[in-house]
Amino acid sequence: MIRTYKYRLYTNKSQRDALDFILWQQRILYNAALEQRKRVYEETGKGISYVEQWAHFRDERRANPDTFGLVNATSLQQLLRRVDKAYRAFFRRLKAGETPGYPRFKGRNRFHSMEFKHGDGVKLYQNERGQTRLRIQNVGEVKVKFHRQLPAGSKIKHVVVKRSLDNWYVALMVEFDAPLLLPPTEExxxxxxxxxxxxxxxxxxxxxxPRWLRVSQKRLRVLNRKLARQKKGGTNWRKTAYQLARLHSRITxxxxxxxxxxxxxxxxxxxxxxxxxxxxxxxxxxxxxxxxxxxxxxxxxxxxxxxxxxxxxxxxxxxxxxxxxxxxxxxxxxxxxxxxxxxxxxxxxxxxxxxxxxxxxxxxxxxxxxxxxxxxxxxxxxxxxxx
Ligand SMILES: [Zn+2]
The missing domain is CATH 3.30.420 (Nucleotidyltransferase; domain 5)
Structure with a gap:
């Protein structure tokens, strides 16, 4: 059976900068791949396959070691598959007689995650002091708030490193055998x-x-009232809106x-x-x-x-x-x-x-x-x- 486990990452400044930079490069690559599909289709009336795109962007990656080169190769493949998937869905809907929107180019606020295969560019491990760390290629050893154990005997397959507001998270997709049944209690x-x-x-x-949730909810009401009083779009308003978004995600x-x-x-x-x-x-x-x-x-x-x-x-x-x-x-x-x-x-x-x-x-x-x-x-x- 397959489950996803999500953990908070505690990054330091240089790790954050590195993650932001790599995410930025991934977004550029995503948009470039989409652009290439569009151009080839317009010029030739034919599609371009994932394999052809990979050949092209693999070379781009090699030619730019300081930018695209920082993106893990397998991670780039996953990215191109995402483009491929978006494109296939687009044509499927077109064929079905619908009028789908062209796959979106991703703006700064619409691209938050990068995908890895575990053991290839990312690896979860415990250091000699028993602390859990995530090693990310070109980023370093990132602290993980490992608040929940993975099921016994599980294998990590797919890894998504994700930014939400200013925090980074890792989602581990793990596979494990049918779990142990709990002993019956007859209750x-x-x-x-x-x-x-x-x-x-x-x-x-x-x-x-729990009490902390009630406290947070009370604070939510206070912030909402505060926001309502402030001038929409102003500096203070934006500051409060940001605090609100953070609080929402914490409560969730x-x-x-x-x-x-x-x-x-x-x-x-x-x-x-x-x-x-x-x-x-x-x-x-x-x-x-x-x-x-x-x-x-x-x-x-x-x-x-x-x-x-x-x-x-x-x-x-x-x-x-x-x-x-x-x-x-x-x-x-x-x-x-x-x-x-x-x-x-x-x-x-x-x-x-x-x-x-x-x-x-x-x-x-x-x-x-x-x-x-x-x-x-x-x-x-x-x-x-x-x-
Ligand atoms: Zn009665």
């Missing part, structure tokens, strides 16, 4: 993606945004990290995880739920949960969300409540608990009934259920 859980808490579990656990990273940890814990602990099957239609129908950042975050949670569970041989069961917040998880009575009512109180059986936990318990019951109506957990952990 099941229902999860409500709540209104009050981020997640509510059927065992009563409430999971909230921190949130992903948080979801990784949360979904890891859930998959370790439970064999069967029942969640609401929220469709986009449902979200937009409930306007109060249609908070885009909130939705996006939950979408990320769901996809991480799905793939971690799949790897571990655990099961995620989506159940229809209708009435899960209204039904009493104790006795089944419908207890109608608006979104503002935070506690579920049942006059029939006297059950009183957090509304989201009540919903999570209903979700669990629904999920179990889908899996095996007679003996809830018994059949789940021993063999894969069929439905």
């Amino acid at each position: 099941a859980v229902g999860i409500d993606m709540g209104l009050k808490s981020l997640l509510a579990l059927s065992d009563g656990t409430l999971i909230d945004n 990273n921190q949130r992903r990290d948080f979801w990784h940890k949360t979904t890891r814990q859930l998959v370790n602990q439970y064999d069967l995880i029942c969640i609401e099957n929220l469709t986009l239609g449902f979200m937009t129908a409930n306007r109060q739920l249609a908070l885009s950042a909130h939705d996006a975050a939950l979408g990320e949670f769901r996809s991480l949960l799905a793939y971690k569970a799949e790897e571990a041989g655990k099961l995620v069961v989506p159940v229809p969300p209708q009435f899960t917040s209204q039904i009493c998880s104790g006795c089944g009575t419908i207890v109608a409540k608006s979104l503002s009512v935070r506690t579920h109180r049942c006059s029939e059986c006297g059950l009183e608990l957090d509304r989201d936990v009540n919903a999570a318990r209903n979700i669990l019951a629904l999920g179990l009934s889908v899996c095996d109506p007679t003996s809830a957990l018994a059949g789940v952990s021993q063999e894969a259920p069929h439905f």
Whole structure:
């Protein structure tokens, strides 16, 4: 199986300069390759192949050791393949009778990454002090914030070195054998993606945004207000806009990290995880739920949960969300409540608990009934259920 792992690079000034320079050269080469395709087509009415382009740009690279020559040869090949791909897609759409735009020449702000084959121009390694480094040809030994281990026995195939705002990242595409299945725990859980808490579990656990995320979000609001007051396009406005962009990217990273940890814990602990099957239609129908950042975050949670569970041989069961917040998880009575009512109180059986936990318990019951109506957990952990 193949997965991509992304890490932050900590570059020093000279490494940054070198990376910027090489990226710049790659962009020039990309545009030149596109230009060559266009010219040859206009002059001859015929295309030019990847192989012909490689022969041409290989010579260009040799002839200019201080500029193009700093670009790794295999990396240049990958670049030409990117051009080739863009071109093929263009002609495919043309043939299909569409009117596609000509493949874009890449401006300064539209070219952010370079591709490598691992072991050829880049190599990930640990130094004698056990620190992880990325050796990049013509750049040096770059520090890597190695916050997550690669799966055991994995092979790094493809490497993308990427700039985002002023930071550099590396994305490692790794291949590894089918992972070890986690030992079964015979436990099941229902999860409500709540209104009050981020997640509510059927065992009563409430999971909230970590404090640092709330702090960042508060700062986001402050900066947004500040931006709104400043003169659009002015020096201060641009400074604030830049701070905002940085903060956004930090929040995205921190949130992903948080979801990784949360979904890891859930998959370790439970064999069967029942969640609401929220469709986009449902979200937009409930306007109060249609908070885009909130939705996006939950979408990320769901996809991480799905793939971690799949790897571990655990099961995620989506159940229809209708009435899960209204039904009493104790006795089944419908207890109608608006979104503002935070506690579920049942006059029939006297059950009183957090509304989201009540919903999570209903979700669990629904999920179990889908899996095996007679003996809830018994059949789940021993063999894969069929439905
Ligand atoms: Zn009840």
